[in-house]
Amino acid sequence: MSFRSVFIAIFIGTSMVLAALVVNALRPAAELTGPTPEFVRATGKCAACHLNETSAIVWQYETSQHAAAAVSCFDCHRALDSQAGSDHNGFSIVAQVTSANCRQCHTTEYNQYERSRHALPAWAAVLGTEGMSAEMVALGEQYHPGAVDRPANELARLEGAGAIETGCLGCHEIGRPNADGSIGSCTQCHSRHSTSIALAREPQTCGQCHMGPDHSQIEIYNESKHGVLYNAQKASMNLRAEPKQLTTRDMPVPTCATCHMSGLEGQGVTHDTTERLSYWLFAAVSERRPNYRQGQVEMKEICLKCHAQTHVDRFYQEAEVVLVATNEKVRQAEQIMNELRAEGLLSPEPFDEKIEFVYFDTWHYFGRTAKHGAFMGGADFVQWHGNYQLLLKLAELREMAEALRARR
Numbered sequence: 001m002s003f004r005s006v007f008i009a010i011f012i013g014t015s016m017v018l019a020a021l022v023v024n025a026l027r028p029a030a031e032l033t034g035p036t037p038e039f040v041r042a043t044g045k046c047a048a049c050h051l052n053e054t055s056a057i058v059w060q061y062e063t064s065q066h067a068a069a070a071v072s073c074f075d076c077h078r079a080l081d082s083q084a085g086s087d088h089n090g091f092s093i094v095a096q097v098t099s100a101n102c103r104q105c106h107t108t109e110y111n112q113y114e115r116s117r118h119a120l121p122a123w124a125a126v127l128g129t130e131g132m133s134a135e136m137v138a139l140g141e142q143y144h145p146g147a148v149d150r151p152a153n154e155l156a157r158l159e160g161a162g163a164i165e166t167g168c169l170g171c172h173e174i175g176r177p178n179a180d181g182s183i184g185s186c187t188q189c190h191s192r193h194s195t196s197i198a199l200a201r202e203p204q205t206c207g208q209c210h211m212g213p214d215h216s217q218i219e220i221y222n223e224s225k226h227g228v229l230y231n232a233q234k235a236s237m238n239l240r241a242e243p244k245q246l247t248t249r250d251m252p253v254p255t256c257a258t259c260h261m262s263g264l265e266g267q268g269v270t271h272d273t274t275e276r277l278s279y280w281l282f283a284a285v286s287e288r289r290p291n292y293r294q295g296q297v298e299m300k301e302i303c304l305k306c307h308a309q310t311h312v313d314r315f316y317q318e319a320e321v322v323l324v325a326t327n328e329k330v331r332q333a334e335q336i337m338n339e340l341r342a343e344g345l346l347s348p349e350p351f352d353e354k355i356e357f358v359y360f361d362t363w364h365y366f367g368r369t370a371k372h373g374a375f376m377g378g379a380d381f382v383q384w385h386g387n388y389q390l391l392l393k394l395a396e397l398r399e400m401a402e403a404l405r406a407r408r
């Protein structure tokens with residue numbers, strides 16, 4: 001063969017490959033990666049339309065374990081007896097899928113979740129019993145006496161409707177009482193259509209709500225050794241591991257979910273994020289929870305998969321020292337306020353005088369931060385964002401109290 005014919009053969013061959021690539025690139029993406037007819041059938045025909053209407057939803061669903069397990073769109077969107085369905089192209093569906101729809105197949109997770117403070121107490125923290133049936137209030141009070149049957153939050157009331165719906169409830173709706181009698185939504189951590197455990201194990205997922213100066217858990221985590229290692233080594237971890245089979249080999253570094261929910265190496269997985277806690281850290285002055293002993297045992301069992309007993313016990317002892325010291329500083333602030341009130345220098349209304357805000361910041365921002373930092377390994381939060389600020393605020397409170405007395 002001459003050089004000329006070899007050249008022509010190569011030229012023609014290359015052109016054909018290029019042409020095929022160009023033609024392929026011009027085809028719509030859906031045609032290239034589109035679902036098979038079997039897939040459309042498996043979704044109960046919903047995907048046939050929804051690939052044109054809301055394509056992202058179909059793709060997310062396609063990657064989920066639900067698609068793999070042949071749970072169809074309709075399995076979640078089917079209207080239950082307790083739900084008002086609407087006719088949708090021949091199907092009676094609900095647009096507002098709630099935890100009641102998930103409960104059909106995931107009763108254990110639902111029941112655990114219902115026992116946690118993520119359920120009714122989270123809602124009651126903002127709106128009290130508004131929207132709850134009498135049965136709901138009774139159920140919530142059974143698990144968390146005093147945390148459900150309480151008045152709506154005063155600060156929220158003063159800030160008004162705009163702040164409540166998209167502000168407070170943006171996070172606290174995790175415990176929304178639903179019209180169908182169920183509580184909350186599971187999608188806050190799993191998302192609607194990827195329904196992923198890998199997503200739920202990401203610290204940032206919890207950090208949507210667990211952030212900011214009044215509950216700086218994500219900031220504390222990111223500066224802790226755990227967070228630093230996780231962020232550096234995440235790519236080598238197996239965040240998709242089956243919960244019942246999760247080992248320290250899959251995740252040698254803990255995320256929020258590991259400590260508060262996961263079952264490492266055969267321990268029980270739980271959706272009750274209250275189970276492993278021993279103090280009410282969010283309170284102005286923190287006291288032991290009724291579950292103190294058991295809560296610590298269960299959390300320490302998780303630590304002990306990766307640390308020695310002495311290490312863990314020392315960590316808790318040091319954190320408890322911070323807790324006692326913080327309680328002491330907050331009590332001093334409380335005393336300043338109580339004295340002013342007794343002297344008639346403060347109005348009975350909440351949040352109408354500047355000093356009330358300074359007092360609130362003292363425990364709500366800086367007291368909490370010091371305690372959360374101590375229990376989750378954030379040195380800077382224990383100290384500069386915590387204890388230092390506590391001292392500063394105490395000085396401010398004293399100065400303001402003196403000024404009020406001088407004006408008398």
Ligand code: HEC
Nearest residue numbers: 044045046047049050053073074077088089091093094095
């Ligand atoms: C014949 C076509 C078609 C079929 C079949 C279909 N849908 Fe839809 N669906 C639509 C259209 C069109 C919309 C409106 C989209 C928009 O507003 O942009 C919609 C909207 C929705 C909504 C939002 C409704 C709302 O009020 O917010 C949900 C949920 C939904 N579909 C679920 C499903 C489910 C589940 C199935 C299968 C049981 C299904 N659809 C089958 C065409 C279809």
Ligand code: HEC
Nearest residue numbers: 043046050054058061066072073076095096097187192195
């Ligand atoms: C695991 C349960 C589950 C499955 C399976 C599921 N959905 Fe949904 N879907 C939800 C939830 C939860 C919502 C959010 C409801 C709400 O906002 O109150 C939702 C919302 C929607 C919406 C409205 C979204 C928006 O942002 O406006 C559409 C449309 C929809 N789903 C279609 C589908 C289609 C099509 C499929 C199948 C390809 C499907 N869903 C499968 C649970 C599911």
Ligand code: HEC
Nearest residue numbers: 065069071075076101102104105186187190195196197198
């Ligand atoms: C019709 C039954 C059914 C319904 C309804 C249902 N699921 Fe599932 N779900 C399943 C099955 C089956 C699996 C796969 C089980 C397995 O692999 O062990 C699964 C798996 C899961 C997983 C694990 C996913 C993973 O990454 O391994 C999560 C999380 C989940 N479902 C959440 C939900 C949520 C949230 C809802 C409601 C919005 C819901 N499910 C509704 C049946 C259902």
Ligand code: HEC
Nearest residue numbers: 117121122125171172174188205206209256257260273274
């Ligand atoms: C949509 C917002 C939201 C998300 C996402 C969220 N939480 Fe929460 N969480 C809350 C709220 C609100 C409370 C306070 C409930 C109360 O006591 O009123 C809370 C409380 C808690 C508590 C304390 C419970 C108690 O008994 O005091 C723990 C622990 C917790 N969450 C862990 C987590 C973890 C771990 C994740 C992620 C896997 C997570 N949360 C995701 C909103 C959220």
Ligand code: HEC
Nearest residue numbers: 121122125126153155156167168171172208209210215282
């Ligand atoms: C960014 C998300 C977010 C917003 C916005 C938010 N919270 Fe919270 N709130 C939380 C989380 C997370 C906790 C849990 C803190 C902890 O346990 O450390 C919490 C705890 C609380 C608590 C203490 C727990 C309890 O049950 O008594 C109250 C009260 C509260 N929030 C009320 C409100 C009010 C009122 C608003 C609006 C004015 C609001 N929150 C806005 C996320 C939020």
Ligand code: HEC
Nearest residue numbers: 099102106109110113186189197200201243257262263269
């Ligand atoms: C606060 C975040 C959060 C909420 C809210 C939440 N989950 Fe989960 N879920 C998780 C985490 C984290 C895991 C993985 C636990 C682990 O690491 O083993 C998980 C795991 C699961 C699994 C897999 C369990 C298994 O053993 O295979 C199912 C099913 C599930 N969740 C369903 C639900 C249902 C149903 C709801 C609502 C009632 C819900 N989840 C609400 C965070 C959450």
Ligand code: HEC
Nearest residue numbers: 206210217218221254255256259277278279280281282375
């Ligand atoms: C290494 C384990 C570990 C990790 C990781 C971890 N926590 Fe914690 N968390 C703890 C311990 C220990 C406590 C204090 C428990 C007690 O009360 O005895 C705590 C307390 C809390 C509280 C306080 C509840 C109250 O009483 O106010 C919340 C909320 C919380 N963690 C959420 C989170 C979130 C969100 C993340 C991730 C950003 C996270 N945690 C990461 C171990 C952990």
Ligand code: HEC
Nearest residue numbers: 225226248251252253254259299302303306307312315377
């Ligand atoms: C999944 C494994 C795992 C779990 C669970 C875990 N840790 Fe860690 N922890 C680590 C790793 C890895 C390091 C980094 C060690 C290093 O520097 O090489 C670390 C570091 C630490 C450090 C800082 C280093 C030091 O020795 O002072 C403290 C403190 C700590 N962990 C406490 C805890 C406590 C308390 C718990 C339980 C509430 C816990 N850890 C749960 C894996 C874990």
